[in-house]
Amino acid sequence: MAEKTLNPFEIAQQQIKTACDKLGAEPAVYEILKHPLRTLEVHLPVKMDDGSIKTFKGFRAQHNDAVGPTKGGVRFHTEVSRDEVKALSTWMTFKCGVIGLPYGGGKGGIIVDPNDLSKGELERLSRAYAKSMAFFIGDKKDIPAPDVNTNGQIMSWMVDEISGIRGYNEPGVFTGKPVEFGGSLARTEATGYGVAIMAKKAADKIGLDTKGATIAIQGFGNVGSYAGLYIEEMGAKVIAVSDSSCCIVNEEGLDIKALIEYTKENKHVNGFPGATKELDRNEVLVMDVDMLFPCALENQITSKNVDDIKAKIVCEGANGPTTPEADRALFEKGIVLVPDILANAGGVTVSYFEWVQNLMNYYWSFEEVQEKQTALMYKSFEEIWQLKEEHGVEMRTAGYMMSIKRIATAMKLRGWY
Numbered sequence: 271m272a273e274k275t276l277n278p279f280e281i282a283q284q285q286i287k288t289a290c291d292k293l294g295a296e297p298a299v300y301e302i303l304k305h306p307l308r309t310l311e312v313h314l315p316v317k318m319d320d321g322s323i324k325t326f327k328g329f330r331a332q333h334n335d336a337v338g339p340t341k342g343g344v345r346f347h348t349e350v351s352r353d354e355v356k357a358l359s360t361w362m363t364f365k366c367g368v369i370g371l372p373y374g375g376g377k378g379g380i381i382v383d384p385n386d387l388s389k390g391e392l393e394r395l396s397r398a399y400a401k402s403m404a405f406f407i408g409d410k411k412d413i414p415a416p417d418v419n420t421n422g423q424i425m426s427w428m429v430d431e432i433s434g435i436r437g438y439n440e441p442g443v444f445t446g447k448p449v450e451f452g453g454s455l456a457r458t459e460a461t462g463y464g465v466a467i468m469a470k471k472a473a474d475k476i477g478l479d480t481k482g483a484t485i486a487i488q489g490f491g492n493v494g495s496y497a498g499l500y501i502e503e504m505g506a507k508v509i510a511v512s513d514s515s516c517c518i519v520n521e522e523g524l525d526i527k528a529l530i531e532y533t534k535e536n537k538h539v540n541g542f543p544g545a546t547k548e549l550d551r552n553e554v555l556v557m558d559v560d561m562l563f564p565c566a567l568e569n570q571i572t573s574k575n576v577d578d579i580k581a582k583i584v585c586e587g588a589n590g591p592t593t594p595e596a597d598r599a600l601f602e603k604g605i606v607l608v609p610d611i612l613a614n615a616g617g618v619t620v621s622y623f624e625w626v627q628n629l630m631n632y633y634w635s636f637e638e639v640q641e642k643q644t645a646l647m648y649k650s651f652e653e654i655w656q657l658k659e660e661h662g663v664e665m666r667t668a669g670y671m672m673s674i675k676r677i678a679t680a681m682k683l684r685g686w687y
């Protein structure tokens with residue numbers, strides 16, 4: 271049977287529905303959660319370098335603010351749409367809920383290819399977006415962050431714009447800022463570090479020793495490289511790594527530090543001298559390893575390749591790398607899947623710490639941040655594992671159930687249903 275391709279918003283809604291049904295939640299809970307509470311559409315006139323005015327369309331969706339302000343990235347991409355922003359804000363609610371952060375989900379974006387803009391045009395567009403959102407966002411309201419094609423510099427311009435409008439400094443209105451301008455130490459490493467420690471927890475649960483365990487990693491960008499570095503530090507052997515160029519293999523273990531240095535210079539993993547062979551990039555998914563970390567793109571583990579997956583644990587660094595059909599198949603095969611909403615939540619967790627530090631105006635050391643991240647993520651892992659055992663569901667559904675329980679309780683107490 272052909273696999274039905276759902277758009278991200280439909281997938282998000284399906285996952286909420288499954289979890290609500292499993293929890294036996296009142297119908298009102300799904301009714302409220304199936305759509306974002308608010309979505310703002312803006313048109314941003316920007317003066318271009320040639321003196322002309324060009325108008326860009328932007329969005330911001332706030333999915334649910336029952337437990338606290340909304341939070342989530344802003345992306346600059348030609349594919350940005352109202353539906354995409356709505357779907358991503360929905361996912362953010364559940365990601366924050368899984369960890370128990372005092373946030374609901376938000377997401378925003380502008381329809382633009384930033385490569386078409388000069389630096390000055392990019393700054394004016396970023397400031398125009400922040401200005402148009404000034405009444406909608408805030409450090410106690412909705413806190414955006416970098417996402418696809420946005421970065422610390424863009425966040426800094428936006429903080430400056432908002433602070434100018436407010437008349438005082440408001441660094442906590444955006445996270446993902448450079449460390450020199452109110453960003454948090456250990457944020458760059460946070461997502462990959464989280465993937466590694468969640469994989470370790472899963473290994474402990476099934477009696478697999480991380481020391482000596484074999485790992486394959488799809489994608490060697492920010493998430494994949496740090497996940498590899500930290501799991502290697504725990505004594506595991508990363509035997510296969512892929513990126514868009516190919517899949518490199520060394521059965522004795524690839525030297526991840528050396529590979530990070532190599533990719534800084536050479537952009538891609540192909541040609542790495544520490545590898546013994548190079549395979550097609552998709553081979554990484556079906557390697558004979560103990561753990562697989564998909565850290566590249568969505569829809570990678572599908573009904574087409576799921577039967578060939580040999581790993582005992584799949585720990586999702588990327589967002590949505592497994593299709594719902596493949597999810598079910600992995601569960602039936604007894605493979606433990608640590609879902610994206612937990613496995614890659616290290617990023618939003620340390621963004622939360624950045625915001626806390628901004629509000630306090632007091633900053634923690636790298637070690638303090640990582641310690642706090644570990645404590646929060648371990649606690650969530652245990653809670654979700656327990657829920658999974660109680661209800662006989664996969665960890666993904668258990669994660670959604672955990673989030674929904676938290677949000678539903680807050681909504682009930684507030685009298686929303």
Ligand code: NAD
Nearest residue numbers: 461489490491492493512513514565566587588589614617
């Ligand atoms: P990145 O751009 O730094 O790296 C992406 C990597 O994937 C690159 O090495 C690229 O070559 C590789 N890749 C692309 N196509 C591939 C293919 N077909 N096969 C194998 N590799 C391929 O991105 P990132 O920040 O590491 O993010 C990766 C994923 O993690 C995305 O899904 C992102 O949404 C998700 N994520 C990232 C963060 C974060 O903090 N960076 C947080 C949560 C989730």
